[in-house]
Amino acid sequence: MIKGLYEAHLPVSDLNKSIEFYEGLGLKFDHKVEDRLAFLWIVKDQSWVGLWKTDKVEVEYHPSIRHIAFEVSLDGLKNSVNWLTNKGYKPRKAFGFEPTEPFVMPNPNEGFGHAKIHFNDPDGNSLEFICKIGNPNNLTEKMYLSEWEKLNGLTK
Known part of the structure; x- marks a missing residue:
């Protein structure tokens, strides 16, 4: 039934700066939802990353x-x-x-x-x-x- 991972999400403090960073990795920007969420394709129509603007990026890192x-x-x-x-x-x-x-x-x-x-x-x-x-x-x-x-x- 499961064919792969479609999306994953990360918290970011500056949405535009993060979009630029991930585009630099080769991901392709798809769209924004207001000014709080952006989606970038890892593989077009197969998997993407959602970047959420939040003040919660200070949460201690854990994988x-x-x-x-x-x-x-x-x-x-x-x-x-x-x-x-x-x-x-x-x-x-x-x-x-x-x-x-x-x-x-x-x-x-x-x-x-x-x-x-x-x-x-x-x-x-x-x-x-x-x-x-x-x-x-x-x-x-x-x-x-x-x-x-x-x-x-x-x-x-």
């Missing part, structure tokens, strides 16, 4: 209420630190990894892991770029993507 992970290609992820930095966005430390390159969190015995990089929007909402990556050697430790690929024989 269950202020986090979105955007699926990207592996090639896109490999270039993500440069891509974000060139746009004026700052990748951030996550799970003990410095934001010098993406890192991988394994799914032991499942044959894959999740490669990712984290960053924040202007209001401190947690964002990440993520993709699934093979794990033919069933690695169990978190590590930087370049090391993961080397140990799994995935480098070209």
